[in-house]
Amino acid sequence: MKVLAIVKTNIDKFFFSEDRESGKSLAFLRVALSALLISLNFLLWEDFINIYSSNGYIQRDISEALIENYIVTTYQITDFLQYLFGLSETSALFTIRWVYTVFLVFLCLGFLTRFSSIVCWLLHLSLLKSADYFMYGADYIHTILLFFCVIFPVGKYFSLDNKIFGVQQKVNPLPYLRILQIQLCIVYFFAGFAKAIGENWWNGHSIWKSLIRTDLNGIDFSWLADYPFLPILLGVGVICIETLYLIMIWVKRINKLWFWGIIAMHLAIAFFLDLHIFSATMIILNFSAFYFYIYDEKPKQFNEEKESCIKRIMIKSLIFSVVKKS
Amino acid sequence: MKKIVFLIFFSLYFFCSIIQNIANQEKSFSKLFYDSEEVEIIANLLQRNKYIYKSFHFISDYSGAETGFGLYAPNVSSQLVIYYTIRDENGLPVKTVQPRFKTKEIAQRFLTVYDVFLEKIKTNNLSDENKIYDEYLDLVVKSMAFKTLQENYPYRSIDADIYVHEIPPMEDYRNGEPPTYKHLFHYEYTLENIEK
Numbered sequence: 001m002k003v004l005a006i007v008k009t010n011i012d013k014f015f016f017s018e019d020r021e022s023g024k025s026l027a028f029l030r031v032a033l034s035a036l037l038i039s040l041n042f043l044l045w046e047d048f049i050n051i052y053s054s055n056g057y058i059q060r061d062i063s064e065a066l067i068e069n070y071i072v073t074t075y076q077i078t079d080f081l082q083y084l085f086g087l088s089e090t091s092a093l094f095t096i097r098w099v100y101t102v103f104l105v106f107l108c109l110g111f112l113t114r115f116s117s118i119v120c121w122l123l124h125l126s127l128l129k130s131a132d133y134f135m136y137g138a139d140y141i142h143t144i145l146l147f148f149c150v151i152f153p154v155g156k157y158f159s160l161d162n163k164i165f166g167v168q169q170k171v172n173p174l175p176y177l178r179i180l181q182i183q184l185c186i187v188y189f190f191a192g193f194a195k196a197i198g199e200n201w202w203n204g205h206s207i208w209k210s211l212i213r214t215d216l217n218g219i220d221f222s223w224l225a226d227y228p229f230l231p232i233l234l235g236v237g238v239i240c241i242e243t244l245y246l247i248m249i250w251v252k253r254i255n256k257l258w259f260w261g262i263i264a265m266h267l268a269i270a271f272f273l274d275l276h277i278f279s280a281t282m283i284i285l286n287f288s289a290f291y292f293y294i295y296d297e298k299p300k301q302f303n304e305e306k307e308s309c310i311k312r313i314m315i316k317s318l319i320f321s322v323v324k325k326s
Numbered sequence: 327m328k329k330i331v332f333l334i335f336f337s338l339y340f341f342c343s344i345i346q347n348i349a350n351q352e353k354s355f356s357k358l359f360y361d362s363e364e365v366e367i368i369a370n371l372l373q374r375n376k377y378i379y380k381s382f383h384f385i386s387d388y389s390g391a392e393t394g395f396g397l398y399a400p401n402v403s404s405q406l407v408i409y410y411t412i413r414d415e416n417g418l419p420v421k422t423v424q425p426r427f428k429t430k431e432i433a434q435r436f437l438t439v440y441d442v443f444l445e446k447i448k449t450n451n452l453s454d455e456n457k458i459y460d461e462y463l464d465l466v467v468k469s470m471a472f473k474t475l476q477e478n479y480p481y482r483s484i485d486a487d488i489y490v491h492e493i494p495p496m497e498d499y500r501n502g503e504p505p506t507y508k509h510l511f512h513y514e515y516t517l518e519n520i521e522k
Contacts, residue, residue: 016329046428050473057425058439059469065462070384125388133442133466134435137397144390151335175329179336186340190347190395197351198358198400206402209493212505213405225496274434278397 015175023157023173024296027110029180029288030117030154033145034108036280037124041101043277051131052078052093058133067129072122074130099123107149110159117149138278144183145285152176180289185246187285188262192242201239204231210273219272241265249290259290342382342391345372350394358400405491406440407507408467410474413483420481425474442466443488446511467513472520482517 044051052074054060060075067073074096081092100123106116124146128139148154153171155161195201200209208231211221224231241261248258263283270279349368356366372379386392412420427433445456446463467486475484489507493499 011333012329015333040431043429043431047432051432055473055476057470057473058466059472062462062465062469068383068387071387129387133439134432136435136438137393137395140390140393142390144393147389175332182336182340183343186343186347187395190351191397191399194351194354194396194399197355200401201399205495206398208496209402209404210398212493212499213491222499225499228496231496274430277431 015178016172023153023171025177025180025288025292026152026154026156026173027158028292029145029152029284030110030113030149031108031158032284032287033142033149034104034120036277036284037120037142038101038104038108040277041097041104045097048097049090049093051134052127053089058131063130063132066132071129072126074126077126096123096127100127110155110157110161111164113155113159113161114150117146117154121146121150136278138275138281141187141281141285145281148176148180148183152179177289177293180285181249181293184285184289185249188242188245192239192245195235196239196243201235202232204228204233204235207231207235207238238265255290255294259286259294262286338385339389339391342386342389343393345382346386346392347395350396354396354400403441403444404493405437406443406510407489407491408440408443408470409487409489410471411485411487412475412478412481413485414481415483417483419485421478423474423478425470426477439466439470440488443511446488447490464513467511468515468520471513471515475515475517475520484515486513486515487511 050056054075064073064075074093077096078089078092081087081095082089087095100120103116103119103123106112107120121143125143128135128143153173153176156171157173195206198206200206208221208224211219211224211231241258245258245262249255263286266279266282266286270276345368349366349372352366352368372382383392407424409422409424411422414420425436427436443463446460467488471484471486475481478484487509488511489509491505492508493505494503499505
């Protein structure tokens with residue numbers, strides 16, 4: 001019973017007790033994620049029809065064959081718009097991408113936040129599943145983050161909703177921040193562990209193979225073959241930094257080092273492997289989950305304790321001086 | 327009460343995410359060490375009850391818990407490339423092309439499309455399910471060939487060749503072995519047989 005009580009107290013303390021002063025992390029997640037998705041939307045703008053039309057690179061029948069029936073596809077939305085408004089397929093697709101963009105802007109500004117995040121989440125899912133072959137890891141992580149935006153009170157902080165509808169009831173952002181943090185630890189643990197089970201990340205071959213591909217970055221890395229210790233060092237470094245993230249990010253003395261180490265790794269991925277969207281997504285997730293936690297925010301409880309301690313000292317010294325005078 | 331609902335909700339979410347990732351790791355593990363995808367204990371356990379299996383996938387798809395985090399793992403896979411050769415009415419090659427992209431982002435995403443053809447490299451003893459998927463992948467190549475042919479109107483004949491970009495280990499590279507493109511598959515289409 002005692003053990004259960006300790007577990008319960010610790011869970012309560014970890015998730016709920018520390019009342020943070022602001023929701024910067026959640027506001028950052030909302031703004032940065034929607035801004036990234038808006039830019040991604042514009043990056044794919046010109047090829048949108050080639051990806052999503054029924055006569056695109058991968059035709060509708062082929063794409064739909066592997067989609068579960070509980071997912072609403074863009075093809076179905078297109079059909080619906082065509083039926084309802086008599087639009088052509090191109091116009092219907094044009095409508096879908098504009099609606100998606102407008103609601104992403106709403107989400108970014110924090111206008112009708114909950115509703116906007118639901119629309120963005122469902123449309124993103126539809127776009128993702130309808131062109132599954134064109135999607136990679138980052139797009140799936142966007143689904144997670146948009147799902148979090150639906151559940152989390154991301155519109156309670158630094159939002160137009162607050163300006164227009166007045167400051168809403170305060171919510172403790174800590175439980176939601178904890179979910180983000182746990183999510184990130186799971187991401188890196190599995191990413192690191194999966195790399196560690198093969199031998200190619202240990203002997204540097206994976207790093208060598210990634211960097212030597214000139215189709216990605218155009219930079220010639222063939223000189224690395226003369227310094228094999230470098231890819232080995234980088235490969236082992238990646239395994240360590242990812243697998244140990246879930247421990248080191250909580251250790252006060254080295255969490256800053258680990259945080260910036262992982263950011264540097266993502267910047268390198270963006271620069272050398274051209275995976276800009278993936279890197280930006282992971283950097284946003286890291287900043288939302290840990291930057292403000294490590295650098296900015298002090299627990300309110302801590303401040304209150306400090307404040308009351310100062311007050312007590314002041315009162316005591318006042319009483320002491322009064323007594324002394326008298 | 328709110329706290330309990332919150333904890334149960336996210337425990338369920340993380341449970342789905344972790345199970346999905348363990349299943350992925352198991353798949354990579356059995357592929358790597360046993361050269362087989364049959365040793366899938368977690369996946370088989372989930373499939374035992376179709377309602378649990380469906381619910382699990384429904385929750386995972388909508389919440390994003392389906393996401394596998396083992397990116398570029400356990401190994402960085404070899405890059406596949408498809409080249410299309412347009413032929414004139416006499417069957418003579420006119421030009422070799424790749425799909426046209428307007429941005430670098432979509433070009434990057436096309437590399438992801440090519441990655442699915444790595445599944446085609448499995449050669450012997452394909453299970454019935456894998457045979458169907460293999461045929462499905464042929465349809466994907468055909469669809470892309472059709473689109474490329476449309477972009478190169480009025481030509482009516484096209485070949486698709488899939489290559490794998492093989493990169494030698496550092497030591498072999500130092501000894502003069504260059505990266506090569508190894509030919510894997512060849513397809514021939516005409517506008518008539520594509521439209522069928």
